[in-house]
Amino acid sequence: MITLKNSFHGRTITTLAATGQDRFHIDFAPYTEGFKYVASNDLDALREAMTPDVCALLIEPIQGEGGVNFLRSAYLRGAEELCRERDVALIFDEVQTGIGRTGQFFTYQHYGVEPDIVTAAKGLGGGLPIGAFMCGEKFALVLGPGSHGSTFGGNPIACAGALEVVGRVSDPAFLRSVREKGEYMRCRITGMKLACVREVRGLGLMTGVEITGDPHAVIQDCCKAGLLLLTAGTNVLRFLPPLTISYAELDEGLGIFENQLKQDTRNGGTVAF
Ligand SMILES: Cc1ncc(COP(=O)(O)O)c(C=O)c1O
Structure with a gap:
């Protein structure tokens, strides 16, 4: 095989x-x-x-x-x-x-x-x-x-x-909502302009954020602040939220993520524009 x-x-x-x-x-x-x-x-x-x-x-x-x-x-x-x-x-x-x-x-x-x-x-x-x-x-x-x-x-x-x-x-409207929430998440993460982020990729509510630093440290910090993430491969943060997640909950989680990464000097902070 x-x-x-x-x-x-x-x-x-x-x-x-x-x-x-x-x-x-x-x-x-x-x-x-x-x-x-x-x-x-x-x-x-x-x-x-x-x-x-x-x-x-x-x-x-x-x-x-x-x-x-x-x-x-x-x-x-x-x-x-x-x-x-x-x-x-x-x-x-x-x-x-x-x-x-x-x-x-x-x-x-x-x-x-x-x-x-x-x-x-x-x-x-x-x-x-x-x-x-x-x-x-x-x-x-x-x-x-x-x-x-x-x-x-x-x-x-x-x-x-x-x-x-x-x-x-299997309801098409539910599947559409998954696609829309996924696009929303990835736009939000890209819009954060985080220096440590190399790529944001995904489909629907499966998102990988490739970073330059240690994903385990980020995951621990996010966990302490109330957001559960996973690693994937060697340098990817994986977001797999429940498909029923609301936009308010997405915003809350993304807010924690943004704060953590911006605070986290190990990962370089934000890009200055
Ligand atoms: C693609 C894939 N296949 C199979 C599995 C099943 O794994 P397990 O044997 O731990 O239930 C997983 C679990 O993460 C998976 O991601």
Whole structure:
């Protein structure tokens, strides 16, 4: 199975193996074998890696943990074409990017590509623990009822919650509000003109702010002031607010962020204009 460098696919033994980052391959060896990692956005490298023994390509449409890294649409379309040509399953890991996070129900829908299999979790439960994978016709008969399960799998409370989430998130007006709030956030952050900010990127309510300083220090300062952020990759601050966040709450969080970064001389303060 091919996955991408800098990817993140989870913390079970096989998804750790699927993750294309060496730092996740230290503590839990031996790992499941059979993965190879290729550079993102490089169709030639992908073509070369797709030897006849490859069964699947597993991709996050936007790498979350790895740094809020985008894949070019030409790359995603080319990857889809290669998979069809070589009879390789195209799997999108939408655990982080799915269920409305980027302003479409699934992020792959922004790119006009169609996976054979898609995974979902986090947002699907709206706080309750649930994960799911879905497949198209090609794989529909591979697993039958009862051939895969877990102790708490399919529990009625989490499923009732997930059904409610799916109903609400698939409303086009809700998805539009996610896109609009994301644009608003990124405009606000760009408008702060912070010297330590190298790039603001994202889609919907998934935003990465690449900075020159240490993201961990910023995160700790923001946390003390009441704003929870995540790191991503080595130098990116990740904003993944609830999709239901209001503009007033966004303003409050962005205000904390701006104050912290402006106060924080370690990160250079603001650009003088
Ligand atoms: C893209 C992606 N896939 C899968 C996972 C699942 O991880 P875990 O095994 O920790 O639930 C995550 C969690 O952060 C993720 O971001």
